[in-house]
Amino acid sequence: MQWITKPSLALYVIVSTAVISGCDASEKSVDTESQQILSVNTHQLKQQDNFAIEREYVGFVQAGQQAKLGFELNGKIDTIYVDTGDTVKKGDPLLTLDTQLLATEADQLRAQQAQITAQLELVNANLKRQKSLKAKGFSAASDIDNITSQRKELQASIRQLSATLAANQLRLAKSTIIAPYNGVISARHVSHGDVVNAGNPTVTLLANNNKEVHIGIPIDKVSGVLAQKNWTVRIGKYAYPVNLLNPGATVGLNSRAINFRFSLPADAKVINGELAYLNYDDTQLQSGFWVPLSALTDGIRGTWNIFAVTENDAGPEVERRSVQLLYATNDKAFIQGAIQDGEQIIANGLHRLVPGQIVTIKPQITPKQKTAIKPTDANDNGV
Incomplete structure (x- = not known):
């Protein structure tokens, strides 16, 4: 048989007393918590005839x-003045074709004009001379008619050359693409030296x-x-x-x-x-109630529940209600179900409540009261 010494016996008594005291304190704490009545925030239901999604x-x-600009002529790209992302104004040049052939053609036409003009001057001088001789009786009428015909032919040739030269200058002008309006170049489809056909897109211009x-x-x-x-x-x-x-x-x-x-x-x-x-x-033409999203909790078999507050002899009591969720946003939901207009439901903190539990309702704070509350007064340990 093992005997316990006096010091060991004293230590055993102290430990046993501490354990018993701890158990008593824990039981008292549990009793106190079980007797505590939680304070809850409520939301008053207000029926709506419809809701908006x-x-x-x-x-x-x-x-x-949005224009895909192209040349009206065939040719080779000689100069590119803009690139993707550039801002242009109406009338700005964008691209130009090689115009050497047109310049050469214009020189030829001007030379022909000068030649015919010289011939016309000679014919006019001969006609003047023949008219003078005829007045003196030394020239026949047929000679004057012949010279007059030559002059008309030369004048028609000059008009034809002028029209041809004008067409040449028009092609020269159309060898440069001009911005038809203020805008931004969104795309460039050609590069320097490319040979393009008439109508092929070269740049895309977007209006500002x-x-x-x-x-x-x-x-x-x-x-x-x-x-x-x-x-x-x-x-x-x-x-x-x-x-x-x-x-x-x-x-x-x-x-x-x-x-x-x-x-x-x-x-x-x-x-x-x-x-x-x-x-x-x-x-949507459906009646129901807007409630805070925090007022909903999961129910059985995929249903949704809310906690309503009903009055009985012991005080406000938590009651579970089944509802149907019609629409929800980030912070609120539109519901239908076993609820009526004017009822009070618990707005948040449902995880700490069970049906049948007695609670107290926090007083509603108006916006004016909220602004009057100091930061130190806003500490709240309730639900």
Whole structure:
């Protein structure tokens, strides 16, 4: 038999007493927590006859004018004045063809003009001389008629050469592509030395002003979009008010939507081809209630529940209700179910509550009261 010494016995008594005291304290703490009544935030239900689903229809930004510019003549690219991304003004030269052949042709025509002009001067002098001789009776009328005919022929040749030279100068002018409006070069399709045919695209020019947004609208939503008085389009981080230009008349073969054209403000900082989103509130004619998203909790078999507050003799009691979720945003939800207008539901902190639990309701704080609360007074350890 092993005997316990006095020091060991004293230590054993101390440890046993501490364990028993700890157990008593823990039991008292549990009893205190079980007797604690939680304070909850509530939300009063207000029935709505309908709700709006926030939809966005996607489209793209497109310049009001978009031209693929080409030459009206065949030729070889001699000079390129612009490149992709350059801003140009109306009348600026963009590209030029090699014009050496046209310059040579113009020299030939001018030389022929000078030759015929000299011949015409000689004929005019002969005609004047013959008329003088005829007045003295030394010239026949047939000689004068012959010279007159020669003069008319030479005059017609001069007019023909003038028209040919004008056509040469027109081809020379058309050998340079001129910007038809202010814009930005979005693409260049040729390089120096390329031989191009008439009509082949050389550069694509986008107009700076009159930018538009093209958005496809589903057929069943067209009437709703048209019924809106104001339209807003989101492009990147910015939203722009737009005006409807054309509601479209045909359904796209691939998208099965109708293309709507909207005009952007003149100061809109957008780029051709950017994605654009049309905001549309799609009104649904179903009655229900808007509640905070934090007021919903998972139910059985995929259903949704809320916790309503009902009054009984012991005080406000938590009661579970099954609801149907119709629509939800980032912070609120529209629901139907076993709830009535004017009832109070618990707005948040559902994880700490169970049906049948007695709670206290926090007083509602108005916006004026919120502004009057100091930061030190806002500490709250409730749910």
